[in-house]
Amino acid sequence: MRAQLRLADQTHRADDDARLNEVFSALADPIRRAILRRLDGRDLLVSEIAAAFTISLQAVSKHIQVLVRAGLVNQERTGRISRCRLDAGPIFEAAVWLNRYSKYWQEQFDLLAVALEDIAPARKRKSPRAGRPAPRPGGDRRK
Amino acid sequence: MRAQLRLADQTHRADDDARLNEVFSALADPIRRAILRRLDGRDLLVSEIAAAFTISLQAVSKHIQVLVRAGLVNQERTGRISRCRLDAGPIFEAAVWLNRYSKYWQEQFDLLAVALEDIAPARKRKSPRAGRPAPRPGGDRRK
DNA sequence: GCCATAATCAACTGTATGGTTGATTATCAA
């Protein structure tokens, strides 16, 4: 949760920019958003995801690849099956961007962050989600 | 800030879906994000915005039209000039979506909201931003 | 080994998008 403490950081890396392109354009498709929704809380196989849609399995596979490239989904292949897992880290980065560029929302968000700092200093640091590693806002960047 | 209190609302309208398509795909372009950044805090003419970029004014005008269609920018034309103003409402809707579908971040967000409710009940209600009406999470929807 | 299954790869199609240049509209100033 360190990123929450750096909300006022206005540095602008070209790296982040490229990542934001991928994340926002990944989120711009309703099918991909539906895939993310289905992956929330449980991991699924490609075929399990595809069963929910009318388009071909190949098309769904391509959508998943887009989500993987954006860092929103991790795919772990064991044998012939490929298990898909949500990674909320880049989404948090996107949310930070949304809140950062707008002074109004930044004020609100900063205020909220300070409030959390004050009344719940213990909870904000450790093991926020059971059974799954906490999403790392800047981590797992490949290439 | 009422929308923050309804984060757990899982209703899914096709209307919102179309809006999210437009908002996220508008945000997926680095030039459009740069335009929004420049519009944060001050209104600008199309030509003033275009001066900051190397692409043609026509291209910038098209980018602005995309932002207008997504509801992120309001354009008020007086005479031959056209003043562009940021509207953060749809961005808040997008942020809500980002936080809603992920249980983890929803927990964090709800916790923050409760914290705000507890320690700053007065500040959260009035005049959050000087010189400009506060963005309305659901408001200003045209058509 | 044999075959069904899970998933990706490959090639192709139609459409959307981002950019260009050139023309057009409308307004302001002289």
Add this chain to the structure above:
DNA sequence: TTGATAATCAACCATACAGTTGATTATGGC
């Protein structure tokens, strides 16, 4: 009235993208 300016419209081009169908790879069960 004439001309410069602000902005959009229009046509065009290249590329990217979402979808299809068909082939391929690799694994698991019998």
